[in-house]
Amino acid sequence: MTQKAVNPVFMPGDAPEDCTLCPRLTAFRAENRKKYPAFYNGPVPSFGDADPELLIVGLAPGMKGANQTARPFTGDYAGDLLYATLAKFGYTSGTYQTMGNDGLTLKNVLITNAVRCVPPQNKTIAEEENNCRPFLINQINNSGRLKIILALGLVAHKSVLTTFGLKKSAFKFAHNALHPLGNVIGDKNITLIDSYHCSRYNTNTRRLTVDMFEDVFRKIQNFLK
Numbered sequence: 001m002t003q004k005a006v007n008p009v010f011m012p013g014d015a016p017e018d019c020t021l022c023p024r025l026t027a028f029r030a031e032n033r034k035k036y037p038a039f040y041n042g043p044v045p046s047f048g049d050a051d052p053e054l055l056i057v058g059l060a061p062g063m064k065g066a067n068q069t070a071r072p073f074t075g076d077y078a079g080d081l082l083y084a085t086l087a088k089f090g091y092t093s094g095t096y097q098t099m100g101n102d103g104l105t106l107k108n109v110l111i112t113n114a115v116r117c118v119p120p121q122n123k124t125i126a127e128e129e130n131n132c133r134p135f136l137i138n139q140i141n142n143s144g145r146l147k148i149i150l151a152l153g154l155v156a157h158k159s160v161l162t163t164f165g166l167k168k169s170a171f172k173f174a175h176n177a178l179h180p181l182g183n184v185i186g187d188k189n190i191t192l193i194d195s196y197h198c199s200r201y202n203t204n205t206r207r208l209t210v211d212m213f214e215d216v217f218r219k220i221q222n223f224l225k
């Protein structure tokens, strides 16, 4: 049997390694296991501080990035900017490396994805976003100190709103916008902040620049003071 590149590290409430909730993603995973036997090829667990004030929600693993390394954004183009920015703002200990075998730890931040399995053509569908939401709910319920959620892109923004049972029309996605969500899950008073996704497409087209991304983290840092 081929040795996998990296062993996934699961947290309580993560999707199980053999999750079959999404037929399309399960079939795609089976194809990818044949094509790339050394990759992780499974639902990527969350990564970071188990009891954070900041939760970052991405879209879904990239084929040769998180789907290979079993760590969100690790080995993905988007991870270069995300982990560099986390380091700049003091949220990391250690040095990020693209294969994930770097001993990196995150302080006060946890990273997860709206959909935990790599989707064909990098595009999730609504059914998969819904199937995967219980794992996001678990994550939020398990994070007693949580204050702010950073949604990277529209899919993450919508998934967070649905998690809290909130209307999308009441909270329009806008880069660097803060949305106080109110006291909507138990005693949690959570604020949502949006950013354009730090994808290759968005950075190449300059929809998202490094300065714009850092502005979001400056706002988060002020918020958490």
Ligand code: URA
Residues within 6 Å of the ligand: 058, 059, 060, 061, 062, 065, 066, 071, 072, 073, 074, 076, 078, 079, 113, 152
């Ligand atoms: N990799 C991830 O884990 N999530 C994203 O949203 C993009 C790349």
